[in-house]
Amino acid sequence: MQDFPQTLQKLKQTGNAQDLVGLIPYAQTLGVEIQTQEENRLLFVLPANHDVVGNPTLPAIHGGALSGFMEVSSALYLLFCSQRLIIPRVVDFSIDFLRAGRIVDTFASCEVMRQGARVANIQITAWQDDASQPIATARANFLTEPLELPSS
Amino acid sequence: MVCLKSVENVFECSGEDMSGSGFNSKIDYGDESDLVPMAEVRELCYKVLGGLEIPNHVSQLKMEYDRIDRGDVVMKMPFQESLIGNPINGVMHGGAITTLLDTCCGAAALSVLKDLSFAPTLDLRVDYLSRGDNQSEIWAQAEIYRLTDSIIFARGIAYQNREKPVAQVHANFARLSPKHTAVMKESIYAILGRE
Numbered sequence: 589m590q591d592f593p594q595t596l597q598k599l600k601q602t603g604n605a606q607d608l609v610g611l612i613p614y615a616q617t618l619g620v621e622i623q624t625q626e627e628n629r630l631l632f633v634l635p636a637n638h639d640v641v642g643n644p645t646l647p648a649i650h651g652g653a654l655s656g657f658m659e660v661s662s663a664l665y666l667l668f669c670s671q672r673l674i675i676p677r678v679v680d681f682s683i684d685f686l687r688a689g690r691i692v693d694t695f696a697s698c699e700v701m702r703q704g705a706r707v708a709n710i711q712i713t714a715w716q717d718d719a720s721q722p723i724a725t726a727r728a729n730f731l732t733e734p735l736e737l738p739s740s
Numbered sequence: 741m742v743c744l745k746s747v748e749n750v751f752e753c754s755g756e757d758m759s760g761s762g763f764n765s766k767i768d769y770g771d772e773s774d775l776v777p778m779a780e781v782r783e784l785c786y787k788v789l790g791g792l793e794i795p796n797h798v799s800q801l802k803m804e805y806d807r808i809d810r811g812d813v814v815m816k817m818p819f820q821e822s823l824i825g826n827p828i829n830g831v832m833h834g835g836a837i838t839t840l841l842d843t844c845c846g847a848a849a850l851s852v853l854k855d856l857s858f859a860p861t862l863d864l865r866v867d868y869l870s871r872g873d874n875q876s877e878i879w880a881q882a883e884i885y886r887l888t889d890s891i892i893f894a895r896g897i898a899y900q901n902r903e904k905p906v907a908q909v910h911a912n913f914a915r916l917s918p919k920h921t922a923v924m925k926e927s928i929y930a931i932l933g934r935e
Binding site: 592611612613614615616617618638639640641642643644645650651652653655656657659660663675677678679680681682683684685688 | 788789794795796797798800821822823824825826827828832833834835836838839840841842843846858860861862863864865866867868871924927928930931
């Protein structure tokens, strides 16, 4: 997508986080939704959907789908919330599964622990009915590559 | 089979053909007669954890099992525009690769159980070793490299070109108690339409 930097800058200026999903096909495929909360905090939602079933006997959400949701949430968070215009490239991702995820809406919040000149470290927490009972916690390191707007 | 030279020190590859495996771990999974029959493991993977009859994430991402052996599984996933994570270079999102690796490690884990069941993932770490390309299918191979009475340790790689892995994974799985295993087995048989 050639006009990605301009489109991203526009979304950041208008504060429309949900439209970001349309720029990342994988986030669209998972059906990720972004809600903007108080103090511009972003809440990520993975709506309940049988396409994310991993173990059909319980049934439980696929650990990979949950990982992918948390990873793409953290990337979207960096795209939208970084002060500079950047695109994150994931270096590593680590997740702890704390409880089986059921086929209900799953939520995730992100916190940037450090944003350096080149690397961002971010922590992600996912829960379903009760935010105090997370189903998974994760952390990721991203290289944050600057995006340049065309000079014209 | 070509040994994965670029991860030689990690997986201790000898460069020799290891009966179809890219790895070189000689793990004692126990007496073959004490383990879940491989036919049941394959049926569980093909029909319950994947396949088109029940909606699931494995088929949504078009992941396929290429080979399921005891503690050693190979899978593949076609390149799909719907899985692109970076709109500038068009490469697939890390989350899709993580899902392939998680599925591959999970199948390897349940292939070393004593009875037909699942092994819940405790944790998983993926290192993205190189940027993938934006057209080729992606492969994954996972192996079990350590087993205890409670925990199954798995590791694997994802690659488009075997000489240059895209990602490496370590994942640990828990063994269910005999009681929970029996419940799981019953549920699996119910889905497979067996007594």
